[in-house]
Amino acid sequence: MKAVWVYSESDAVSNEVASAAVDVAKGAGAEVQVLELGAQRPGVFASGGKLLLKGPPSSPTPGAAAEAIARAARELQPIAILTGATRTGREVASRLAAKLRIGCIAEVSKLGADGESIFGERNVFAGKAVARVSCPFPAAATVKVGAYPRLAGGNGGLQEKDVGAVSDPVKVVAREAKSAGAVDLKSAKVIVSAGRGVKKKEDLAILEELAKEMHGALGCSRPLSADLGWLPEEHHIGLTGVTVKPELYLAVGISGQLQHVAGMKDSKVVASINTDKDAPIFQASDYGVVGDLYQVVPAIRKALAARA
Amino acid sequence: MAALDPVFAVAYAATVASVALVFLALALFARRGSVSLSPGRLVGLTKDEASRLGTGDAVFLMHLSIALGVGLSISYSLLDPALGLVPLLRTVILVVSLPLALGLVASFAWRVERFVSSKRVEKALGSPASFTTSSSYLQLILILAIALTTTELVLLWFPSLALAGAAVGVLRNVLVAAYYARPSVNLIGYFDKPLHEVRVPFNLADVMAGKTDPDSIRSGVSKASEFDAAERLSFDSCVEIGACEAACPATAAGRPLSPRVLVRKVSLLAGSGGPAVDPFASVGEDELWSCTSCGACVASCPVSVKHLDIVYDLRRGLVAQGRLDKKKSMMLENLAQTQNPYGFKNSTRAAWAEGLGVDTLAANPKAEYLYWVGCLSSFDQRAQRIAKALSTILKRAGVSFAILGGEEGCVGDPARRLGEEGRYQELALQNIEKLNAYGVKKIIATCPHCFNALKNEYPGFGGKYEVVYHTQLISDLIRQGRIKVPPEKVQSISVTLHDACYASRYNSVFDEPREALAASVADLREMHRKKEKTFCCGAGGSNYWYEVPQQKSISGIRTAEAAKTGAKTIATECPFCLSMLDDSTKVMDAAMDVRDVAEIVAECL
Ligand SMILES: Cc1cc2nc3c(=O)[nH]c(=O)nc-3n(C[C@H](O)[C@H](O)[C@H](O)COP(=O)(O)OP(=O)(O)OC[C@H]3O[C@@H](n4cnc5c(N)ncnc54)[C@H](O)[C@@H]3O)c2cc1C
Ligand code: SF4
Numbered sequence: 001m002k003a004v005w006v007y008s009e010s011d012a013v014s015n016e017v018a019s020a021a022v023d024v025a026k027g028a029g030a031e032v033q034v035l036e037l038g039a040q041r042p043g044v045f046a047s048g049g050k051l052l053l054k055g056p057p058s059s060p061t062p063g064a065a066a067e068a069i070a071r072a073a074r075e076l077q078p079i080a081i082l083t084g085a086t087r088t089g090r091e092v093a094s095r096l097a098a099k100l101r102i103g104c105i106a107e108v109s110k111l112g113a114d115g116e117s118i119f120g121e122r123n124v125f126a127g128k129a130v131a132r133v134s135c136p137f138p139a140a141a142t143v144k145v146g147a148y149p150r151l152a153g154g155n156g157g158l159q160e161k162d163v164g165a166v167s168d169p170v171k172v173v174a175r176e177a178k179s180a181g182a183v184d185l186k187s188a189k190v191i192v193s194a195g196r197g198v199k200k201k202e203d204l205a206i207l208e209e210l211a212k213e214m215h216g217a218l219g220c221s222r223p224l225s226a227d228l229g230w231l232p233e234e235h236h237i238g239l240t241g242v243t244v245k246p247e248l249y250l251a252v253g254i255s256g257q258l259q260h261v262a263g264m265k266d267s268k269v270v271a272s273i274n275t276d277k278d279a280p281i282f283q284a285s286d287y288g289v290v291g292d293l294y295q296v297v298p299a300i301r302k303a304l305a306a307r308a
Numbered sequence: 309m310a311a312l313d314p315v316f317a318v319a320y321a322a323t324v325a326s327v328a329l330v331f332l333a334l335a336l337f338a339r340r341g342s343v344s345l346s347p348g349r350l351v352g353l354t355k356d357e358a359s360r361l362g363t364g365d366a367v368f369l370m371h372l373s374i375a376l377g378v379g380l381s382i383s384y385s386l387l388d389p390a391l392g393l394v395p396l397l398r399t400v401i402l403v404v405s406l407p408l409a410l411g412l413v414a415s416f417a418w419r420v421e422r423f424v425s426s427k428r429v430e431k432a433l434g435s436p437a438s439f440t441t442s443s444s445y446l447q448l449i450l451i452l453a454i455a456l457t458t459t460e461l462v463l464l465w466f467p468s469l470a471l472a473g474a475a476v477g478v479l480r481n482v483l484v485a486a487y488y489a490r491p492s493v494n495l496i497g498y499f500d501k502p503l504h505e506v507r508v509p510f511n512l513a514d515v516m517a518g519k520t521d522p523d524s525i526r527s528g529v530s531k532a533s534e535f536d537a538a539e540r541l542s543f544d545s546c547v548e549i550g551a552c553e554a555a556c557p558a559t560a561a562g563r564p565l566s567p568r569v570l571v572r573k574v575s576l577l578a579g580s581g582g583p584a585v586d587p588f589a590s591v592g593e594d595e596l597w598s599c600t601s602c603g604a605c606v607a608s609c610p611v612s613v614k615h616l617d618i619v620y621d622l623r624r625g626l627v628a629q630g631r632l633d634k635k636k637s638m639m640l641e642n643l644a645q646t647q648n649p650y651g652f653k654n655s656t657r658a659a660w661a662e663g664l665g666v667d668t669l670a671a672n673p674k675a676e677y678l679y680w681v682g683c684l685s686s687f688d689q690r691a692q693r694i695a696k697a698l699s700t701i702l703k704r705a706g707v708s709f710a711i712l713g714g715e716e717g718c719v720g721d722p723a724r725r726l727g728e729e730g731r732y733q734e735l736a737l738q739n740i741e742k743l744n745a746y747g748v749k750k751i752i753a754t755c756p757h758c759f760n761a762l763k764n765e766y767p768g769f770g771g772k773y774e775v776v777y778h779t780q781l782i783s784d785l786i787r788q789g790r791i792k793v794p795p796e797k798v799q800s801i802s803v804t805l806h807d808a809c810y811a812s813r814y815n816s817v818f819d820e821p822r823e824a825l826a827a828s829v830a831d832l833r834e835m836h837r838k839k840e841k842t843f844c845c846g847a848g849g850s851n852y853w854y855e856v857p858q859q860k861s862i863s864g865i866r867t868a869e870a871a872k873t874g875a876k877t878i879a880t881e882c883p884f885c886l887s888m889l890d891d892s893t894k895v896m897d898a899a900m901d902v903r904d905v906a907e908i909v910a911e912c913l
Contacts, residue, residue, distance in 0.1 A: 125645055227895045239650070240855050243638060258688035259887075262650045280689045 002030035003078040005051070007069060007092065009059070011043035013084035015150035018046060020111045020143045021082050022151065027113035028137070030079055031156075037065055040158075049156035056166040062088050064168040066095035071163040073100060078138065080118050082111075085142035093140045103135035109147035113137075185237065190216025191246045193237060193264070196223050197253015197274065197293055201230045206297055207252060213304050219244065221254050238263035253293050256281025273297070319474040323385045326481035330382075333489035341490075341541035343497030353499050365841075367551045370418055371610035373411025374454060378484060380405060381460045385477050388470075405461040412458040419451050422550040429553060429566050443572060446548040449487055456480040487547060491611035494545035498538070498612040503603045504764045504814045506724065507539075507617050509624065512733035513769065527729055528624020532578040532585040535621065542614045543575040552605030552615060557844040558598040562859025565598035567605035567615040574618055587622060593631060596622050598856045601725050601849030602809040607840065619849075623727030632726075635854040640728055643735065647717035648683040649853060657681070658713035660692035666699050668713040669746050675710035677702075678748045680762060682755035683718050684883040690890065691883035694754050697910035698778050702752075704913050705790040707781075709752065715742055721757040724765075726850040733769065736761070740771035754778045754906065756810035756817075756882045757848075763815065777811055779821035779881050779905050786827050786909075793827050793912040802831040803908070804875035806866065806889060807842035808882035816840065821881050821905045828912045833873040843869065847884035863892040871898050878902045 004025045008014035014034060021032045025048070034046035038058030044050070056068035069081065069092070081096055083089035085107045097104035108120030118141060119134035135141075185191060192211040194204055204218070211218045218235065225236040237244055239259040249267035253274065254260060261284045264270070271287040272279075273296045282288045289296050338345045360368050384391075384401050391398045426447065430440050456476050463473035509527050514520040529535055535543075552567040553559050559566045573590050596619060605615040626632065632640070642651040658668065660681075669678060679698065685691040702709050720735035743751075751773045753759035763775035785791045805821055812818040818839040825832050837843040846862030867889055870878045878893070878900055880886040890902040 223895070239853060240635065243634075257690070258650060258684075262652075265651070 002028060003033045003048070003076070004028070004030050005033050005035055005069070005073070005078045005081045006046070006083075007035040007037070007065065007081065007089075008084040008086065009065070009088045009092075010084065010086065011041060012150060013086060013089070013145060014041075014044045015152070016145065016148045017082050017084050017143045018044075018151040019148035020109075021080075024080055024082070024111050024113045024118055028079060028115065028118075030113075033078070033159075035069065037068055045151055045153055046156060050158045052158060052160045053163050054160060055163040057168065060166070061168055061170045061172075062091035063095065063170055064166045066092045066099060068163050068166045070096055070099040071166075072161050073138075076161070080113070080137060081140045083140070083142050085144050090142050093142045097140045100138070100140075102138045102140060104140040104142070105133045105135050106142050107144050108133065108141055109144040111141065111143065185217050185219050185235070185242050185244050185246075188217035188244070189247045190214045190250070191219045191237075191244055191248070191264075191267075192216055192250045192252060193219040193221070193254060194224055194231075194252055195221040195254030195260075198224070201228070203294075204230060206301070210250075210297055210301055210304075213301060214248075214250075216246070216248070221260050251281050251285070252297065254281055255279050256284055315471070319471055320385075320388065322478050323388075323474055323481075326478045326485070327382055327386060329485040330481055330489060333485040334493060337490045337493040337541075338496075341493055341497060341537060343493050343541070345493070345496060349496050353496055356499050366418070367549075367554075367608055367610060369411060370415035371549075373408050374415055374457065377405075377408045377412050377457045377461060378480070380408060381457060381464070381477055382481070384464060385474060402464060405464055409458055409461045412454055412461070416451065416454050416458065419447070419454060422554065423447050423451070426548070426550050426553060426568065429559060430569065432562065433564060433566060433569060435569060439569070439573065439576070442576065443548055443569075446487075446572075447550075449483060450547055450549070453480055453483050453488070456483070490541070491545040491547055494541050495610075495612045497541070498614065501612070501614070502764070503606055503616075504760055506620060506765070508768065509729055511769075512730060513737060528626075528628050528727060529587060529621040530625040530629060532574070532587050535574075535578060535618075539614070539617055539621065540578060542612075543571045543578070543618060545611050546571045546575060546613050547611070548572065549610055551608040551610060552613070555604035555608040557600060557602060557604065557846065557862045557865070558858075560860075560865055561846075561862045563594075563598035563856055564592060565595045567599075570595065571613055571615055571618060574622075587625070588631075591622060593626060594856050596626065597851075597854065598858075599849050600809075600844045600846060600851045600862065602844035603813050604809075604841075604844070607813055620725075620727060623725075624729060625727075627727040633854065636726060636850070639850070639853045640723060640726070640731055643718055643720075643723055643731055647735070647738075648687065649718055649722050650683065650687055652687050654717065655714040657686045657716055658711060660686065660695050661699070661711065661713075664696065664699055665703070667710040668715075669710040669748070670713075670715070672708075672710045673746060675708050677707060677709040677750045677752050678743070678746075679709045679711050680719075680751050680753045680755075680758050681711055681716060682753065682758045682883065684887065685754055686716070688883065688887065691886060694883055694886070694904040694906055697904065697906040698752070698754055698782075700910045700913065701782060701785070701791060701906060705785045707785070707790075712742065719755075719758040719761045721761050722850045722853065724761075725848070736766060736769050736771070740766055740769055743771055743773065748773060750774045750776070752776055752778055752781055754883065754904070756808045756815070757884070760810045760814050777815070777817050777820070777881075779811070779824055780817060782906060782909055783820040783823040786824060791909075791913060793909070797912040798830055799828060799908065799912060800830045801877050802833060802873075802875040803829045803877045803879050804833045804835055804870050804873045805838070805879045805881075805905070806835070806845065806870060806885055807839055808880070808885050809842060809844055809848055811881055812842050813840045818842075821879070824905050824909055825879055828909050829877075831875070833875045835869050835873055837869065845880075845882075845885040845888040847888045852884055852887075861892065861895075863888040864896060867892040867896055867898060867900075871896075871900060876900055877908075879905050879908055881905050 004021045006017045006021045008017050025032045032048035033051045036052045037056045053068050053072050056064050083093045093104055108122050111120040117134045117136040118139045121130050121132055124131045192207050194207050208218050219237045220231050220235050222236045225231045225233050239262045243263045245266040247268045249264050249270045251272040270285045272281045272285045273289045273293050277290045460476045463469050510525045515522055550568050556567050599619045639649045642649050647654045681695050685695045717739055720732040724732035759777050807818050843866050878889055893900050
């Protein structure tokens with residue numbers, strides 16, 4: 001029986017990718033097998049069955065995972081290997097594609113297959129267009145995270161395969177938690193961003209509170225971090241800072257120069273507060289309030305509190 | 309001297325032999341570097357040096373006094389037996405030797421000052437002891453050669469000490485043969501290579517047409533053995549003069565780069581071992597990214613070392629290995645996807661022109677000039693005012709012009725300077741195809757990076773146009789009386805002009821903006837570093853799109869320099885300079901405003 005393999009380092013993503021694999025398997029007349037490396041993972045479900053590869057360590061680095069999977073694939077010849085488009089998954093899939101000399105379609109959703117190839121859709125041009133991509137079997141693919149529901153239950157039995165010891169050239173020397181102050185602007189869904197409209201450093205507190213109340217993170221324009229030093233460097237958004245694409249970007253007291261807008265223009269919704277009705281930020285905004293942030297921000301907070 | 313005295317005969321023979329050694333060394337290095345020592349080249353070099361005399365450039369005058377001092381003392385020693393017969397010639401030589409000796413003393417003092425500051429730079433860069441030692445050695449040889457030549461010139465005045473003079477001369481000649489023949493050859497070979505000439509590793513059109521085998525292409529350098537003969541001659545010619553380091557804005561800002569150290573490191577590396585030596589083992593990534601491609605190093609080097617070739621080739625090596633951080637790779641991705649480095653929708657390029665009655669070439673294909681707007685003036689609201697001002701001026705003068713609008717794509721300069729030659733040529737070919745399809749003949753540019761690429765680089769890819777810089781055209785229009793600034797409209801402000809590197813140093817455009825300003829403002833002041841000696845704003849070489857570690861900002865140094873003139877307005881002629889200096893005046897709370905020459909002139913009409 002032809003098989004579609006699923007691998008992810010995370011249980012949750014593995015179950016999402018398994019859903020995608022079901023669609024591929026259906027189109028190609030194949031079955032789904034979910035891979036476990038080194039040791040069994042009770043959190044992982046499969047509709048077809050599970051395949052435990054013995055030999056690699058139980059939480060391998062991407063390089064070791066790819067090597068173990070490649071060894072098994074050379075022998076068992078799956079038609080497709082799907083991983084999640086996580087940092088690790090991307091690396092595993094690209095290494096697999098290189099090792100097995102097969103094609104790889106990246107960051108895809110809406111997967112399917114026919115007798116000869118796998119296909120899917122991916123966003124291009126910063127989400128402004130969708131490309132349909134396909135690749136003949138055998139192929140690798142990384143599945144967009146969050147695009148599929150997690151497959152629950154379904155267990156068609158466990159097979160085992162010994163691939164031999166996989167030595168890992170990469171050694172983990174130390175693990176360090178991110179410094180407490182570090183913000184993860186890139187993954188924040190809501191960003192409240194402060195500009196020079198804020199008069200003193202202490203006033204940032206109200207924006208920090210607002211960000212917290214909206215379950216978001218606080219960002220800023222460059223002058224606030226680089227020149228005034230009110231916030232650490234990694235908070236500044238723009239051409240020379242971070243590029244962000246949150247669901248909601250709230251620009252408070254930011255004029256909206258090109259160098260700033262270049263870093264946030266792909267946000268889904270942009271709202272801004274500025275006293276100057278001609279401020280360029282309004283041209284990059286979906287919603288705007290012409291007004292003093294010291295009045296508008298407290299009003300928003302009050303409204304939010306009333307709703308909670 | 310008594311011609312038959314055996315001691316003097318031996319001394320003379322030694323002199324002649326040492327001079328022969330110098331010429332032998334010259335011939336040897338010329339052959340190795342395939343440089344021609346033809347009389348034509350020598351005459352060309354002499355003319356070039358003579359043309360620099362007027363600039364009063366200190367480094368150049370020192371270099372000249374050393375070269376002439378050595379030449380004079382060699383001539384004297386060779387002519388020695390005949391001088392007794394022509395006493396007048398002897399007097400002439402003695403008189404000429406005086407100013408040269410003074411020049412040499414000044415050079416000596418400058419060398420000592422350079423030596424001290426070079427050690428400071430090496431300390432800041434954390435250069436290893438082996439490097440510091442080798443650098444000190446070369447610098448001391450140079451100081452010694454200057455001291456010896458000075459001594460020899462002084463000894464000419466004392467015939468009784470002729471023997472000592474001859475000994476000093478022989479020693480100096482041996483030093484010249486050993487250390488300075490190669491740089492002389494490099495100078496003769498490359499003194500006239502224009503600053504804007506970039507080594508082109510491949511021609512994309514040829515590759516696409518199948519005329520070049522893609523596997524044969526060496527885009528950049530990732531092994532020391534991959535530098536070509538001209539580059540080797542160039543970096544091996546460095547004798548630690550240090551004029552580049554003194555001129556470099558990156559060094560001045562405390563970035564991890566000194567052009568002197570970079571060139572010498574590469575030379576030591578290439579000479580040190582097997583062909584596989586990895587240059588990035590000793591040259592840091594930030595070291596390479598620190599360069600703004602301002603060209604001050606190349607322009608100031610007395611022996612024509614081409615530092616920028618090395619920077620670009622190593623950057624290309626980093627690009628080939630994918631060693632780019634997010635900011636740089638994002639800029640390149642934007643160029644590929646949106647034809648501008650900021651990632652804005654390219655179709656909105658002409659938004660600034662709305663309601664101004666500016667035609668696109670599609671609507672007005674007969675326009676005399678194409679105005680090439682450039683990305684920053686298309687998308688940045690502040691820089692858009694440059695485009696608007698120029699349009700006002702052109703309309704007032706009745707110049708027929710049009711723009712490409714959404715059909716204009718980035719000229720490619722940011723990609724080329726970053727070391728992504730392929731992306732650059734891709735953009736260049738796309739642009740040339742459009743320009744040629746419209747039959748464009750004349751182009752005006754307001755960005756010196758666009759200007760330089762269109763004027764000097766595009767012809768190599770099949771795009772030949774007459775390209776003028778906006779400051780050139782504006783000053784022409786004023787001269788021809790096609791625009792007039794009435795006396796009551798002359799602005800009573802004090803202005804200092806910041807020359808853009810790519811206009812002034814790269815393309816010798818510096819008188820025209822001054823003429824335009826002289827007609828429009830009451831008080832024009834000059835900074836110390838001006839015209840082709842200008843100091844970078846910090847944005848060139850793609851630096852606009854990323855940051856490197858530094859002690860001070862380059863734009864801050866320049867803004868402070870402008871403030872020192874007491875002028876209240878900084879005039880710029882480049883949208884990037886405008887952006888950098890404008891930002892810097894805000895950061896420094898300097899009570900100065902920054903405006904393009906075009907804006908200042910347009911306000912007076
Ligand atoms: C090479 C280069 C790279 C750069 N990179 C970046 C970058 O990556 N990111 C970045 O952000 N900048 C960057 N900049 C700087 C950029 O050009 C702008 O200077 C900067 O973004 C302006 O910050 P701002 O909007 O906070 O300040 P300002 O431009 O001073 O704007 C302050 C705004 O607040 C408004 N305001 C004032 N008081 C109030 C109030 N009480 N209530 C509401 N609004 C008020 C004003 O009307 C004004 O619009 C870069 C500049 C250069 C030259
Ligand atoms: S081009 Fe300018 S910044 Fe680069 S090394 Fe030379 S002087 Fe320094």
